[in-house]
Amino acid sequence: MRTKTAALSGWGRYPEVDANLARPEQYRELAAWAQQASIARGMGRAYGDAAISARGTTVLTERLDRFLGFDADTGVLRAEAGVTLDAILHAVMAKGWFLPVTPGTRYVTLGGAIAADVHGKNHHHVGSFASCVRAVELFTASGPMTCLPGTPAFNATLGGMGMTGLIGEVEIQLKRIPSSDMLVQHVPAANLRESIALMHAAEHDDEYTVSWIDCLARGSKLGRSVFMRGHHTDGALSAGPREAKIGLPLNVPSVALNRYTVGAFNAFYYRWEGRKTKPFRCGIEPFFYPLDGIKQWHRLYGKPGFVQYQFVVANEAAEACIGDVLKAVSSAGNASFLAVLKRFGAASDGLLSFPIPGMTLALDLPLRAGTLALLDRLDAIVLAHAGRVYLAKDARLSAASVQAMYPRLSEWQAIRRELDPDGLFVSSLGQRLEMAP
Ligand SMILES: Cc1cc2nc3c(=O)[nH]c(=O)nc-3n(C[C@H](O)[C@H](O)[C@H](O)COP(=O)(O)OP(=O)(O)OC[C@H]3O[C@@H](n4cnc5c(N)ncnc54)[C@H](O)[C@@H]3O)c2cc1C
Numbered sequence: 001m002r003t004k005t006a007a008l009s010g011w012g013r014y015p016e017v018d019a020n021l022a023r024p025e026q027y028r029e030l031a032a033w034a035q036q037a038s039i040a041r042g043m044g045r046a047y048g049d050a051a052i053s054a055r056g057t058t059v060l061t062e063r064l065d066r067f068l069g070f071d072a073d074t075g076v077l078r079a080e081a082g083v084t085l086d087a088i089l090h091a092v093m094a095k096g097w098f099l100p101v102t103p104g105t106r107y108v109t110l111g112g113a114i115a116a117d118v119h120g121k122n123h124h125h126v127g128s129f130a131s132c133v134r135a136v137e138l139f140t141a142s143g144p145m146t147c148l149p150g151t152p153a154f155n156a157t158l159g160g161m162g163m164t165g166l167i168g169e170v171e172i173q174l175k176r177i178p179s180s181d182m183l184v185q186h187v188p189a190a191n192l193r194e195s196i197a198l199m200h201a202a203e204h205d206d207e208y209t210v211s212w213i214d215c216l217a218r219g220s221k222l223g224r225s226v227f228m229r230g231h232h233t234d235g236a237l238s239a240g241p242r243e244a245k246i247g248l249p250l251n252v253p254s255v256a257l258n259r260y261t262v263g264a265f266n267a268f269y270y271r272w273e274g275r276k277t278k279p280f281r282c283g284i285e286p287f288f289y290p291l292d293g294i295k296q297w298h299r300l301y302g303k304p305g306f307v308q309y310q311f312v313v314a315n316e317a318a319e320a321c322i323g324d325v326l327k328a329v330s331s332a333g334n335a336s337f338l339a340v341l342k343r344f345g346a347a348s349d350g351l352l353s354f355p356i357p358g359m360t361l362a363l364d365l366p367l368r369a370g371t372l373a374l375l376d377r378l379d380a381i382v383l384a385h386a387g388r389v390y391l392a393k394d395a396r397l398s399a400a401s402v403q404a405m406y407p408r409l410s411e412w413q414a415i416r417r418e419l420d421p422d423g424l425f426v427s428s429l430g431q432r433l434e435m436a437p
Helices: 029-033 084-097 112-117 152-157 194-201 257-274 284-288 299-302 315-334 369-386 399-405 409-419 428-432
Strands: 002-006 017-024 038-040 057-060 067-071 076-080 133-139 143-147 166-173 181-189 208-213 225-233 281-283 306-313 339-342 358-364
Touching: 017 029, 029 057, 029 133, 029 166, 038 143, 038 152, 038 358, 067 084, 076 084, 084 112, 133 152, 133 284, 143 152, 166 409, 181 194, 181 257, 194 208, 194 225, 194 315, 194 339, 257 369, 281 284, 306 315, 306 369, 339 399, 369 399
Parallel strands: 017 057, 038 057
Antiparallel strands: 002 017, 067 076, 076 166, 133 143, 133 166, 181 225, 181 281, 208 225, 208 339, 306 358, 339 358
């Protein structure tokens, strides 16, 4: 089994870690990798160090991408864990099926979607990716096992960040759609209170809801946003999402992103998108995957990279907590123009799954002097409101914070010890956060 060493990082390009890499060509090789210290890696879209092995080999799953079965009548799909959501959409959309839950990029694998138990713009009742997973084939050191919903191994693996074993095959239930078109409507909100109220307003209830939020607005405009709602509508079925034609070939110099340039962009975007108050039709790409429209967009933050900070707090704490976070970010002038506010309803049974009922805010912060200290202040605010930070986006949390944020961590650790008694499946993130002692 050949390996090579390379400097590896997540989508945020921070931290960079020297890693031992292997790329199995055949599905059956997974069993051998599960006998030794390893961690699986999908498309590397987790922002920090989640998909890097701390103790052994990082196993790339890109060649484990076979479709194993799809029933076009029932929408049940079986595939290897390296299959991407993009490939699934190309295989099923023309037949009138779609992903019940999809993150903001379709360039993630089934394995990554399960390990992070990803969430999407879905109605708050829908829940996370776990809601559509029917079975997971997991390779542990003692061999392959089938994890079914409701079992301890399933609940430890969904959201378990790859640290229960190597996910091999996956079975999911897709969702029917009438066409590849969306009917979308935007509503501007002048401040944070209005932004949160829109997410709870019965007249704006829709199949999907999300808000873009202006993180640099201050004073009476703090938390202003554009609320975006939409649903699948009648029309034609396409063969799948169109691939981006434009890309960022080079790193953008980090000075290009500052309070003034990003502030001007945010003010323009707020007015431009806020005008679209009448329902309009669009394809699934701009609605679900706006960032996939520019290849390598993470180069926008320059060579030092960036950190995405995503947290969730209960509804009662949302206005105070999000308000404090926005004040800290806007007064630090740390330029973020990709900021998203979302309402969660259902939590999954995943012991480390991120969603809990409440409001979640995700924002990108370029790495520069003071960013890590600012993020520590944000942790303190989130903890004071009994919130939690999303591990798939994390690159710098502390072990103590994770323990306080994830009350079921010790339950997860007990199941993990049974599945992995020799501590083989530990990522760089898991080591940093002392999740697998
Ligand atoms: C632009 C962008 C938008 C995003 N939007 C959202 C969003 O809206 N909602 C959301 O929830 N997330 C979002 N994410 C995060 C992303 O969905 C998750 O990080 C996801 O896990 C990435 O999947 P991947 O295939 O790239 O996995 P990687 O980044 O390679 O790995 C992520 C984790 O999955 C584990 N893993 C991967 N494959 C396997 C396997 N076969 N077996 C066991 N473990 C495995 C890894 O060990 C690691 O812990 C976004 C990321 C980006 C870059």
